[in-house]
Amino acid sequence: MESKEMRAAYADTLIELATTNRDIVVLEADLMRATGTGSFQKLFPDRLVNVGVAEANMVGVASGLSATGKIPFASTFACFASRRVFDQFFLSANYARLNVKLVGTDPGVTAAYNGGTHMPFEDLGLMRTIPGLTIVEPSDPASCAAFVRLAAAMYGCVYLRLPRKAAAFLYPAGEKFEFGRAKRLKEGKDLVFAALGSLMVGECLKAAQVLAGEGVEAGVVDVLCLKPLDEVTILTAAKATGRIISAENHQVMGGLGSAIAELLAEHRFGGGFKRIGIRDEFGEVGTQDYLVKRFGLGAPDLADAARKLMKES
């Protein structure tokens, strides 16, 4: 399966946009080499603003830029984009109704060797409480490019959660995406996985394959947009099979698992439901593969949850 670095999809799309839209501006806080926007800087040196290791100022500057009509994309590690500058993003950007696109890279266990200090399992929970904020975690390079384009085209703040590493293409280049619309990647009559982000969508697809060998047909919904959540697609899939498992590279509190639990409870879903994600723990150092196993995020964990759900309900 063809793949591409997610950060390359991000940077390439910014270059594509900036070529025709002079208002596109990119901000970095001394992580340009990690985010991979050096390619943007080469082409548009005056439109890449590196503020140094000063994330709070970066979000403020981005807010000010957007007040003058610029469309700023500001990126840093997701731990800093959420925990460190929550008040700046909340007030200067969102409350002020400005137009800031904040990109949090290396979410969850993808922070790997940077370890627990840099491993955000809570960024989605924080961001979800900001009124009106659009939150998206693309699942492949095509959806990443599409949502960067959509974010630029839409007035309003966006939080884009972005692993840097290569991800397999799940969609063709021309696939249409919308904020608030999930994609049904795979149909299955027994249960459905609702997964957020390239890592978890990939693990769910693997788990579905394993389960198919055992005679269990599992569907996969690629959630893509945590806020607004595609309630219709998720609820319809849950009701059709009577069983749903949420899967996120994040705490089960506050993120996708919580969002789906709220949705199911409010709509009197009486079927089976499990949440795969981090269970009230801090992150730690290790390879991504190690951490996926350590925190129970992998295909075997998802398959186990599915088997239990099949027995229970």
Add this chain to the structure above:
Amino acid sequence: MKAERIAELERIAKEIRKLTIDEIGYLGVGHIGGAMSVVEVLTLLYHETMRVDPGYPRDPDRDWLVLSKGHAGPTLYATLALKGFFPKDWLHSLNKGGTKLPSHCDRNLTPGIDMTTGSLGQGFSAAMGIALGLSMEGRKSTVYAIIGDGESDEGQVWEAAMFAAHRKLSNLIAFTDFNKQQLDGTTKDILDLESLDDKWRAFGWFTQRVDGHDMAALDKAIQAAKAQAGRPSMIVMDTIKGKGCNFAEALLSNHNMSFGMDEARAAIAALGGAALGGDALGGDALGGDALGGDALGD
């Protein structure tokens, strides 16, 4: 600046001071101390220095102001009202439910407010972004920013300070309202800022220190700042917290205080007469469109 013009601006400043006392007194509680110490600078900016059009608040060619010490919003509202951005009777809607004049500045509610502020330090960074965005567009506008001395405790202020000097934002002119008092006490006791002007110089800013209640000195400093190329300007204003509001100026703890219309009337009388007029002071002066409606028209 000619003596007659200075006298005229001082008269306007007195009017703004009275309107602000009236505005906060009518509500009964507010940040009177820091509101009084920025009266002269706001008077000078809006009635002399800045290019603004009350009929077209979002004119792309305007000069911008970010009141980063957003709790001084009431003074800016009085200044904008006197300039004609909105009717003066709106001032009595301060902090009432549904008002367009909230305690801290909101760019989406009030005509003439360029940036939402209130969480200290944040407006200052936004001012950097505005200055950068305008210079990218080749606009001739100047961005003015006012920070508080207590606000200068925030690390974000110094992140922004380094940024502005590094980016050579000469279209940015900032002021520090150095009234020497913060909420819990004097700046000297809580977190000593001195030597404040040396700090700004060390951060690469063209720095001046002036009496923030001296209109002529302030004007001269702004002219000198405007003549600078290649670096941002900081004008550290020595001011008095509560300046000109007799009952507040005498107190150390005037950051946020309760007072009623009796005290307000006496303070206004001491300044030479009633601001919104005797009738407005006594009754409910909320105008028909002070609450609700689309103030910004955009």
